[in-house]
Amino acid sequence: MAAIEQAIHVRGQVVDSAGEPVIGANIVVKGTTTGVISDIDGNFAIDAPKNAVLLISFIGYKSEEVKVTGPSVKIVLKDDTEMLNEVVVVGYGSQKKSDITGAMVNVKSEALQQAPVGNIGTALQGLAAGVDVQMAGGNTHPGASPQIRVRGERSLNGGNDVLIIVDGIPFSGGLNEINNDDVESISVLKDASATAIYGSRGANGVLLITTKRGNKGKINVSYSGYYGITTAIKEYDVMNSSEYIQLKKWATYNANPDAYTGIDDPNLMRVGDVFRDQEEMEGYLAGNDTDWQGMIFRNGMTTNHQVAINGGNDRTTYSASVGYYKGQNNYEAHSFERMTAKLSLDTEITSFLKVGLSTLNTYIINKGQDTNPMEMALRASPFTTPYKEDGSLRTYLPGSGQNVWNPLLDTQKNSVIDDRKSLSTFTTGYIDVKLPFGIKYRFNGGINLKYYSIGQFQASNTTKRMGALDWSFGEYQHSVDYTLENILTWDYSFNDIHNFNVTGLFSAQEREFTKNNVSGNDYYDDNIQYYNPGLAQGNVTGGGSYEKWGLLSYMGRLNYNYKEKYLLTATVRYDGSSRLAKGNKWHAFPSVALGWNLMRENFMQNVNTDVLSGMKLRASWGNVGSTAISAYQTMSRLDTGSKYLLGTNGVMGVRPGSVPDKSLGWENTETWNVGVDFGFLNNRITGTIEWYQQNTTDLLLGVNLPSTSGYSNSYLTNRGATRNRGLEFNVTTVNIEGDGQDKLSWSTDLNIFGNRNKIMDLGEGVEFDKDAGFFLGQDSYVIYSYEHDGLWQDTPEDRALAESFGYATSGANSVIGTVKIKNHHIDYEEDGVTPKAKQIINEDDKVFIGRRAPKFEGGINNRFAWKGFDLSFLWTFRYGGTITSDMHNGWMNTLQGGYNNLNVDYWTPDNTTARWPKPTTATVSNKGLLARYDGSYLKLRNITLGYNIPKTFLSKLNVQTARVYATGSNLFTWFSKEYRKDGGIDPETTSTINLKTPPTRTFVFGLNLTF
DSSP: OHHHHTEEEEEEEEEETTSOBOTTOEEEETTSSOEEEOOTTSEEEEEEETTOEEEEEOTTBOOEEEEOOSSEEEEEEOBOHHHHTSEEEETTEEEEGGGOOSOEEEEEHHHHTTSOOSOHHHHTTTSSTTEEEEOGGGOOOTTOOOEEEESSOOOSSSOOOOEEEETTEEOOSOGGGSOGGGEEEEEEEOSHHHHGGGGGGOTTOEEEEEEOOOOSEEEEEEEEEEEEEEEESOOOOBOOHHHHHHHHHHHHHHHSGGGOSSTTOGGGSSBTTTBSSHHHHHHHHTTOOOOHHHHHBOOEEEEEEEEEEEEEOSSEEEEEEEEEEEEEOSBTTOEEEEEEEEEEEEEEEETTEEEEEEEEEEEEEEEOTTOOOHHHHHHSOTTOOSBOTTSOBOSBOTTTTTOSBOGGGGGSTTTEEEEEEEEEEEEEEEEEEEOGGGEEEEEEEEEEEEEEEEEEEEOSSSTTTTTSOOEEEEEEEEEEEEEEEEEEEEEEEETTTEEEEEEEEEEEEEEEEEEEEEEEEOOSOGGGTTSOGGGOSSOEEEEEEEEEEEEEEEEEEEEEEETTTEEEEEEEEEEEETTSOTTSSEEEEEEEEEEEEGGGSGGGTTSOTTTEEEEEEEEEEEEEEEOOSOTTTTSOEEEEEEEEEETTEEEEEEEEEEOOOTTOOOEEEEEEEEEEEEEETTTTEEEEEEEEEEEEESOEEEEOOOGGGSOOSOEEEEOOEEEEEEEEEEEEEEEEOOOSSSSOEEEEEEEEEEEEEEEEESSTTOOEETTTTEETTSOSSEEEEOOEEEEOOSSHHHHHHHHHTTOOOSSTTOOTTSEEEOOOSOOBOTTSSSBOSSOOOOGGGOEEEEESSOSEEEEEEEEEEETTEEEEEEEEEEEOOEEEEHHHHSGGGOOSSSSOOBOOOBOBTTBTTOSBOOOOSSOOTTGGGGOEEEOOEEEEEEEEEEEEOOHHHHGGGTOSEEEEEEEEEEEEEEEOHHHHHTTOOOOOOSSEEOOOSOOEEEEEEEEEEEO
16 A cells, blocks of 8 residues: 555656657566557656656667656667667668678668758768769759769779669669658668679669658658758859950960060950950950859759658558659759659558558659850850840850850740650569468569650750751650569577578569650741651651660578677579670679677677777678670671662661670679778777778670771670779767767767779780770779970070970970970980980870879768757768869860960969960960869868757647758868869869869758657
8 A cells, every 4th residue: 555655657758869759668667567658759657656767678779777756757768879770771681780791881861861962872972981972074963963883993894883772672763763851771782792692783882772661650740841042152263354355465476476576565456366356356445344154143942842641550551752852053944853752551461461562753854954054154255245235135256256155045935945854653562471480481573664755955046056957856765674573581590599591582673665766957936846846847867776684583692690699691693684695694693701799709798898899800702793784785786877879879778887795794793801890988989990802804895896897886895804902991989978958969970981993904915995095004094194294484494405305495386385295205316325316205205194083082970969959060071083174174274365264374474383384376285284183172061050949839839849950061172272273163073074064052941840
């Protein structure tokens, strides 16, 4: 009776370190069977004697014990780093992280959603060691997809793209078709032990994307959304009127110095000298200084909204969402719009039968992908205005010789159209059957249907046609991919000592692709656009293609562990591809991996976990392949378009186009990997160190045939080899171990990695392929070229040296002020000792300037939480690597004075320390040698400040949780002074900076709600 009187009705809430409710936590009165489970808000109520102890536990968190001292209690569960990652998605299943023997990294949705981007691949940037994510060519179009490379590039011609698996099924679509908010996690498989289960498709790494599914409990409705602006980081630095007139004067003078007394000679300022026509001169004298970029650019926008429903009961769970994303950069014609609808359903029909279905449906409108206004906008003279005196738009601009047209013409309605639309559905389903003796059967099926169209139109008076006939193009594509998989697994444990998991698979995959296109010109009305090419009065041409291929696979895998101490994974996959030649279609891909959990050894039991709390050693070997070639490439093909004389008549015919290689087989990559997983200070410091070597053989390379063979095309064959070696390091630290509420919490993720690539073989007796840029013993992508040695100066030493090469040092052809090429090869007389009086620059003077890949790269992500506030920021960095700039080596930097120019520091007699050569109306030679830069950078990729609105306020609104936040992306980038001085804005690229619209930064404000 006394005990009952002392009982207290305790109400409480269970939250995590970020203050979010923990749903389904177990609360038990210690020493009894009395217990409850926290609800969707993390709340619970339980009767317990005063001074009793409540035991609170939930998977992924450290258990807590709380003494009952009053009627209310709040429990904060701390992450258990080992448990939090206990179950990780791997190929064809899941594993405890402690049992994983291969090299992989897992990125959760919370990290992926830090970046307000429309492509989940871009969101992965800087978050995973060994995963290089860069925008190709510096492309900033809102629909552009990044290039993703896992542990470097192995193939020279066969392709290096990763395999994408969504919910267990190969996904042939683009990553921009997936709504970021629908993704639960991404696992990146890196070594052969992890990827060999995908056999012929795993050589380039695997992205396992797991989408969100339903959870048991009452209906949970959520909304997430943001809206923001996109601005150019800065405009390209081109010359204004005063700078441009100086360039034109110097270019004109240097081309004919004997005709003028100097650049201040009044005779320069005439039509036919500095000015190309009368209108250009009048514009200059009128004081015009047109900012063409300011006229075509404006702030863009980005917005994203998703509504999701989640719930279920003991037998059935469901999840559904609809999403909308739109991004526009600072050029109005560039936009990317996506609408998604997703549904997943999982149900246990009986205790031994479970089925599930998931469908992801996407509609995309991508505008302006091939529309680039920069060519005209940056060449346009600042002396010229876009409008005539009557207010109408000019067509070609004065001073350009009709080679530069008004960029505002393209902004007029229906003048330039570039529409790409796609409708896709990716539907997967499974059937799980529990059989006797621990055996399970699973059927996986998936189908990917996609319709894709391209519609382009360019009116006559646009920068694209420049007065020529208008033009239209329409293309329609249809693809069907399906995958069928039958999987048997057997789990068996002998007294929790010997633990076995055996997996067997039979899989079939097929892809069918159709493409048709038609183009025409000379329409009587621009409103016809690309919709009816039959109305074209000029040429109408068509084309198309068809492709179909299949892949059959058998796979077996054994996972074994002894007391979870000694680990073994052995896999073999046998693939057959229709794309390869008869007799070489099938290949086996084996792998084996070992692991050792040292912390489970008896001799480690007395180790102080406050110092060392985790240690696992891993080693693996395996072989994976690649069939990254087109269908029918092993067959002899015919080329069309040849004209033949048949009697007295000319007829169209065909000719042999390519030689088949009937022995064409797989590219094979053998991988060795050694890894260490560690934990210190009770896992406040955890991480991984990896070393790997990949040897790729039987490269798919082209062989050129002599013209006497009758074949104009090269043929593909297996020859050559490459090697990749690398180190990866990632660490997570809990710097301040607070609850994120009353006590500050601060954690950091750091990853850093480097890869070294080398060509080991190019075929028997072949040391280089200069046409392709491949050199034995070098990186796959190097710059082999002349090396600049500054500029020729007007000094006795340089004059004498120039004359020794036979160069002129005076007059219009003088090399003084031009690019000097370093003479790496001394030319000798026949005695081999005496240098020749006249040296020459030739192929012997070319050297290896640099390589595309960086020495190392990575990212660092920090997260803070306190009193409902959270702050996170992600830095990404690259060190080393050489990038080239088409912007500096192209029409934007001719230094000829015929068009406007980058505002670079060029040579004059009074500015001899300049980096760029003297201007001239003639060709400026060798300036491309200067268009190479250090690719290093440090970038503040994202920074987010959020606030969780107190629940005491939300309860009045029937809202469970609410968070508001602000995010800035690409706010700051530090890079080489030389590139910055030359007008560079952002060095991020895969190899070359192409001239696109300027790089952008984004500012968004967002809201997350749960009802």
